[in-house]
Amino acid sequence: MTYTVIGPTVTRTFRVLWMLEELGQSYDRLTHAPRSDALRKFNPAGKVPVLLDGDAALTDSTAIMHYLADKHGALTYPAGTLDRARQDGFTHFLLDEMDATLWTAARHTFILPEEKRVPEVKQSLKWEFARAVNELMRRKGDAPFLMGDQMTVPDIIATHCGSWAIAAGFPLENDAFRAYAKPLRSRAAYVRASAA
Structure with a gap:
């Protein structure tokens, strides 16, 4: 199919x-x-x-x-397992704290009608995003992926948010995040998707 x-x-x-x-x-x-x-x-x-x-x-x-x-x-881990609950915790954290922050910045840059945009909010959003990245890396620890040795859905979301942040002019100063995302962006599947 x-x-x-x-x-x-x-x-x-x-x-x-x-x-x-x-x-x-x-x-x-x-x-x-x-x-x-x-x-x-x-x-x-x-x-x-x-x-x-x-x-x-x-x-x-x-x-x-x-x-x-x-x-x-x-x-992914199987539904109904503790590992899936932890995985979903990462997913929801990313959506709430990183994706939503980037989306709000985009809305106030080019999506909302011009008279509804508040460009000044972007400085606050950059600060929020940096805090979220720091917290994500604290939760991740030293493992290669968010869930340890296995790549899961939230790794895709986190890496995409990092690339989105760079494209949107958000400073991405967390060395641990950059070290985490670099090999993910080097994966063959990532490269193929980028070329799609």
């Missing part, structure tokens, strides 16, 4: 592409832009990414990644 991934690579769609590459799954691409009429045929909210699995259109990058991880039995 071949999946179809909808959305530009420079969005959270990248997470889904990387996940599929890690899983060794084949997929087709549609690069419909957010809020475009072509995209709204699959997601009326106009948001990317969208994953087509047969007749089903799945939305939200994290939900899609969890679906794929559970379906293919990889990059």
Whole structure:
């Protein structure tokens, strides 16, 4: 079976592409832009990414990644285990403290109507992001991945947030985070997803 991934690579769609590459799954691409009429045929909210699995259109990058991880039995711990609860703790921390901060900065840079933007908030968001990165590294410890020796869904989210932060001009001064993310960005699946 071949999946179809909808959305530009420079969005959270990248997470889904990387996940599929890690899983060794084949997929087709549609690069419909957010809020475009072509995209709204699959997601009326106009948001990317969208994953087509047969007749089903799945939305939200994290939900899609969890679906794929559970379906293919990889990059995750089994539901109902303590390890899965810890993994989900990392996922929710990343979404609440890092992804949401970057998304708020993006909204106040180019997404919201100009009269609704508050550019001054970005300095506070950069401070919040740096605190979150420090806390993430404290929780991670010395292991190669967030969950120890096994790469899981939150590693994809964390690495993507790091790349997003750099692209958005957020200072990423935590040496431990840079050392953690560098080998993840060097993985063959990451490189293939970047080229998709």
